[in-house]
Amino acid sequence: AAVQAPEEQADTGELAKLGKTVSEEATPPSGGESQRLGYFVVHTPSGDYIFYDVHFDFDKYAIRAEDRDALDNYAKWFKENPGYTVLIEGHCDDRGTEEYNLALGERRASAVQKYLNDMGVGAARIKTVSYGEAYPLDPSQTEEAYAKNRRGHFVVSLGK
Numbered sequence: 001a002a003v004q005a006p007e008e009q010a011d012t013g014e015l016a017k018l019g020k021t022v023s024e025e026a027t028p029p030s031g032g033e034s035q036r037l038g039y040f041v042v043h044t045p046s047g048d049y050i051f052y053d054v055h056f057d058f059d060k061y062a063i064r065a066e067d068r069d070a071l072d073n074y075a076k077w078f079k080e081n082p083g084y085t086v087l088i089e090g091h092c093d094d095r096g097t098e099e100y101n102l103a104l105g106e107r108r109a110s111a112v113q114k115y116l117n118d119m120g121v122g123a124a125r126i127k128t129v130s131y132g133e134a135y136p137l138d139p140s141q142t143e144e145a146y147a148k149n150r151r152g153h154f155v156v157s158l159g160k
Helices: 065-080 098-118 143-149
Strands: 039-044 047-052 084-091 126-132 151-158
Touching: 039 151, 047 065, 065 098, 084 098, 098 126, 098 151
Parallel strands: 084 126
Antiparallel strands: 039 047, 084 151
């Protein structure tokens, strides 16, 4: 039986998790340059697999239609590779307060997590963290840079 894609959820604009801060253990892994390239490469015995960042519209956390195919492929990969887990990082541009962006980043990471869960990836294999505006992919103050920074980034690892 085919798995149905989850319904798109509307953004409410209300962020309930204000006041969170990035904890020490939530600093990005220092293992590779992919942190600043917009993708993450997983090296497996059967070859490399690339997880590209998914992006979000300004002040939104709904999964965009253009990212659904990639997320469907990622879900398929996780189902075919059950030994791997993922940390989904939620990122924002630097417009808005730090607290607001941390909450929005959490909503973005959670939206990606829910999508993968709905496509059959077990919840125990997915963790989320929000970095808000703390780690921009592009620090420029342009619309193009802002669009790059509004993202969900994947950090995939073997085991728990």
